[in-house]
Amino acid sequence: MKINRLTEIIVTLLNKNTVTAKELADKFSVSTRTIYRDIEELSLSGIPVYMTKGKNGGISILEGYSVNKTILSDNDKQSLLIALKTLEATNYPEINSVINKIGFMLNKEELSNWIDIDFSRWGSDLNENDKFNQIKMAILNNKTIEFSYINSYGNYSTRIIEPMKLVYKGQTWYIYGFCRLKKEARVFRIKDLVVKNEKFIRRNIKDINMTPSKQMIENIVNLKLKFTKDVLYRIFDDFDQNRIIDNQDSTYEVNIELPENEWLYGYILSFGSSVEVIEPRYIRDVILNKMKETIKLYELKL
Numbered sequence: 001m002k003i004n005r006l007t008e009i010i011v012t013l014l015n016k017n018t019v020t021a022k023e024l025a026d027k028f029s030v031s032t033r034t035i036y037r038d039i040e041e042l043s044l045s046g047i048p049v050y051m052t053k054g055k056n057g058g059i060s061i062l063e064g065y066s067v068n069k070t071i072l073s074d075n076d077k078q079s080l081l082i083a084l085k086t087l088e089a090t091n092y093p094e095i096n097s098v099i100n101k102i103g104f105m106l107n108k109e110e111l112s113n114w115i116d117i118d119f120s121r122w123g124s125d126l127n128e129n130d131k132f133n134q135i136k137m138a139i140l141n142n143k144t145i146e147f148s149y150i151n152s153y154g155n156y157s158t159r160i161i162e163p164m165k166l167v168y169k170g171q172t173w174y175i176y177g178f179c180r181l182k183k184e185a186r187v188f189r190i191k192d193l194v195v196k197n198e199k200f201i202r203r204n205i206k207d208i209n210m211t212p213s214k215q216m217i218e219n220i221v222n223l224k225l226k227f228t229k230d231v232l233y234r235i236f237d238d239f240d241q242n243r244i245i246d247n248q249d250s251t252y253e254v255n256i257e258l259p260e261n262e263w264l265y266g267y268i269l270s271f272g273s274s275v276e277v278i279e280p281r282y283i284r285d286v287i288l289n290k291m292k293e294t295i296k297l298y299e300l301k302l
Contacts, residue, residue: 005030006038010047013061020058021051035059131193132166135175138195139163142202145177147193157181161188162200178203221260224278227252231274253278265290 005028012019012027021032021039028035039059042049048062138145142162149159161177167187179186185203227235229250236244245253258264260283268275268287277284 006042009035009038009042010061013049013059018052018056018058018060024059131190134193134195135163135166135190139166142199144180144196144198144200145175145190145193146196147188147190149188149190159188160196161186162203164202220257221264221280221283223254223256223258223280223283225254225256225268226276226278227254227271228274231271234271 008028009024012024021035024035024038025032039049039051049059050062051057051059135145137143144160145163146158146160148156150156160180161175162180163175163177164185165176167174167176174187174189176185176187178184179188226247229252232252235252235254239254239256243254243256245255247253258267265286268277268283269290277287
């Protein structure tokens with residue numbers, strides 16, 4: 001559409017000192033005559049664009065226009081910067097293109113220096129852009145996805161889903177879609193996938209009660225944990241300060257709701273002898289049994 005082309009021309013001029021009519025014509029697959037008409041229209045609407053002749057001539061926009069005419073305040077720019085860096089931390093593959101397009105509004109030194117966000121765990125795979133793009137295109141083009149799935153009991157199965165939405169939760173990308181095997185909408189974390197050529201008719205999301213966040217945090221348990229002082233730094237990293245109670249005896253109590261699964265057991269065990277599960281009692285028993293199994297495993301190696 002013409003309005004989109006005019007907007008893109010402004011963005012291009014704000015990011016470059018000078019650009020030729022031919023370059024713009026090639027970029028938008030139109031004739032140079034059309035570009036000249038576009039420039040004239042922009043000029044008449046108050047955008048300070050101008051053309052110069054000669055070897056280094058071309059189309060330019062008045063220097064300083066991006067600063068004087070921007071609709072974004074300094075606070076707006078900083079909020080936009082945080083949003084971009086947060087999206088970058090999720091390994092969104094097209095973020096650099098977005099940054100380049102709006103570079104005229106943000107100081108690039110600020111963009112790279114004053115804030116850095118990293119959600120990834122130590123040792124995690126940071127090169128998942130291709131998988132992300134495959135899922136995104138499958139969703140946009142209504143193509144089914146096939147992948148291997150392992151449930152919490154360690155059972156493998158092959159699933160085919162109709163992908164509907166990408167969800168970022170707890171440092172991980174999940175995909176929400178209609179599972180052909182279970183005949184219902186579910187949330188999956190996918191390692192390996194194949195985008196199939198089979199197309200599907202997108203289901204009405206309202207009809208299938210789309211609540212991915214709740215599905216990903218089922219089996220919530222109310223935990224009361226007591227930590228020793230040597231892991232205080234981790235406690236403040238992991239929990240809101242209002243949840244941390246100082247017992248005045250070099251121990252700290254935390255009351256928190258977390259999903260009960262293998263991740264939770266592993267998380268508690270990662271504190272070693274620096275944490276005690278106070279409640280619920282059965283979680284104490286689970287942790288104790290896992291510790292006994294670990295000791296038994298190592299004793300067999302002696």
